[in-house]
Amino acid sequence: MKKTWLFVTPLSLDAIGGVARVVNALAAEMHQVSLNDVDWKPMVFVLDWQALYPVSEIRNGVSCVRCRVPPPDMITGGKQAALKPLYALQYLLLKRFLRRHNVGVVNVHYVTPMSFALIKVARQLGIKVIASFHGADLAEIESASTAPTFWPEYLDMCDVLVGCSNNYAERLRRSITSINADLAKKVTAVANGIDINxxxxxxxxxxxxxxxxxxxxxxxxxxxxxxxxxxxxxxxxxxxxxxxxxxxxxxxxxxxxxxxxxxxxxxxxxxxxxxxxxxxxxxxxxxxxxxxxxxxxxxxxxxxxxxxxxxxxxxxxxxxxxxxxxxxxxxxxxxxxxxxxxxxxxxxxxxxxxxxxxxxxxxxxxxxxxxxxxxxxxxxxxxxxxxxxxxx
Incomplete structure (x- = not known):
């Protein structure tokens, strides 16, 4: 049985911009090759705060889901006590979702706190986590106001940190070294592609x-x-x-x-x-x-x-x-x-x-x-x- 490669993004797949095109293109390419010689099938998970319950569709043969996930403070002990039962339920539903779809890799494209809960659940289930950085997402990590508190835990849960070019991966490595030198060892480069047609x-x-x-x-x-x-x-x-x-x-x-x-x-x-x-x-x-x-x-x-x-x-x-x-x-x-x-x-x-x-x-x-x-x-x-x- 093929395992699912779950592409995760906080951006609409209809957005005019590079990240949406990257996710759409990688998922479509995996769908094509999975019909023949790859042991993975693609699925796209859009982190959509407006979708309280999962909304599913098929795009170019690829299953896509939009859904809200609990924000980081609900997982790490936030103050909105009245909402915690709801988010606890969503947390359990995320576990069920990842198991039901036989997810083997969670691959986040454009890294933000919105994906924290999903990768935390993935790590608890022993699922590999790959975080792919594309630009402005790195700026938040480089911000002194957020890096000391939130990002070390997020980055530690990731198995691989990807920069979308060699030069950008080097910048990513330098930035993460300032947080934790050991985490910087996870950085690698994967260049985006282009549709030659x-x-x-x-x-x-x-x-x-x-x-x-x-x-x-x-x-x-x-x-x-x-x-x-x-x-x-x-x-x-x-x-x-x-x-x-x-x-x-x-x-x-x-x-x-x-x-x-x-x-x-x-x-x-x-x-x-x-x-x-x-x-x-x-x-x-x-x-x-x-x-x-x-x-x-x-x-x-x-x-x-x-x-x-x-x-x-x-x-x-x-x-x-x-x-x-x-x-x-x-x-x-x-x-x-x-x-x-x-x-x-x-x-x-x-x-x-x-x-x-x-x-x-x-x-x-x-x-x-x-x-x-x-x-x-x-x-x-x-x-x-x-x-x-x-x-x-």
């Missing part, structure tokens, strides 16, 4: 403004939040726009706390006709936008892996990126991409102008071709899945 999903019927088609289009994708560095990109593009008239910047992302501030920044710099901010754009339409673009730019301050940069490479786009963990691992400067320092507005604008001015398409085209070859050769969800299975 993703461009077939592009929305071929997408309708765009005429200037998107007629001008050189610079595209960036990322949630409208501080860490994505959209403000730096907009300031850099102000210089680009003053030098190159037939250019337009499109920033696509999930709605976030910086959206209104970025709108005001665009207005204040006189870029209202030169910059477009698109919220919550469907994934097939984002892929279609890549097909129109001349250049992809990532100005992120933090990027553990850089899935969208890899996808841009898959779409044969040259990439300019800031030197984040993910970008420096994915891109070799002037070979498969162009790297600049984080928050360096001047260097970013110069790199964009340089590549857009490459009218003969020589250097720009070579960068794009080299990145596409690198991405298709080194990244796939099957490789990522095999790396995870090796940890079981």
């Amino acid at each position: 993703a461009m077939a999903l592009a929305d071929k019927g997408a309708v765009w403004p005429e200037h998107f088609i007629q001008q050189s289009l610079v595209v960036s994708v990322g949630t409208f939040e501080h860490k994505k560095g959209h403000d730096t990109l907009i300031r850099a593009f102000a210089q680009v726009a003053s030098e190159l008239q037939d250019t337009h910047l499109v920033i696509v992302g999930r709605d976030g706390p910086e959206y209104q501030a970025l709108e005001l920044l665009v207005e204040s710099l006189g870029l209202a006709g030169r910059v477009t901010l698109l919220k919550n754009c469907p994934y097939p339409k984002v892929l279609a936008l890549y097909c129109l673009a001349t250049l992809y730019v990532s100005a992120s301050r933090v990027e553990p892996f850089g899935l969208v940069m890899a996808e841009a490479g898959l779409a044969s786009l040259p990439v300019v990126a800031t030197k984040t963990d993910g970008a420096t691992e994915l891109l070799a400067h002037r070979q498969t991409g162009w790297l600049v320092d984080i928050d360096d507005v001047l260097s970013l604008s110069k790199a964009i102008v340089y590549l857009l001015n490459d009218n003969d398409n020589g250097g720009r085209g070579e960068l794009a071709e080299s990145l596409q070859r690198s991405v298709t050769r080194s990244l796939s969800w099957r490789k990522a899945l095999d790396a995870y299975l090796a940890l079981a």
Whole structure:
């Protein structure tokens, strides 16, 4: 009988963002290979506070469940005494759930306190626990206000701690060493994958403004939040726009706390006709936008892996990126991409102008071709899945 690999995430599977895509892709890949030669079957557990009772569905052949779990203070002796009987019952139901589905691995993607109860139950049942970090989840561990109290116990219950790139795993190792050096020995790296056939999903019927088609289009994708560095990109593009008239910047992302501030920044710099901010754009339409673009730019301050940069490479786009963990691992400067320092507005604008001015398409085209070859050769969800299975 196949054992169940339980992918756990606090994020909606419909969310526009990298973690949801990672969980969906790994589960779908495991489902495909489990039909033939793998001793595991996938299941997805979404930590959803609104789902007091389990809500089940099938997505791409994979069983998915949304359910509330007891918060950490209910397990560790919190103050809400009136609710403890309810959470005690949920705790027992979690045990029954893991046993009934023959769960052999609990694999948390995007680590938060919400998954504490589930991994505590898993450890009591002797189930292996793998915690996969993807970005902002590490920031909470690095916070001095939470690390000394909660995280040592959480991390101690995990068998393996995964960073989604080699560089990011090293950062994870350093951060955890400051809590407990022995726990840092659990850290390893598993690079995310990419669907090499993703461009077939592009929305071929997408309708765009005429200037998107007629001008050189610079595209960036990322949630409208501080860490994505959209403000730096907009300031850099102000210089680009003053030098190159037939250019337009499109920033696509999930709605976030910086959206209104970025709108005001665009207005204040006189870029209202030169910059477009698109919220919550469907994934097939984002892929279609890549097909129109001349250049992809990532100005992120933090990027553990850089899935969208890899996808841009898959779409044969040259990439300019800031030197984040993910970008420096994915891109070799002037070979498969162009790297600049984080928050360096001047260097970013110069790199964009340089590549857009490459009218003969020589250097720009070579960068794009080299990145596409690198991405298709080194990244796939099957490789990522095999790396995870090796940890079981």
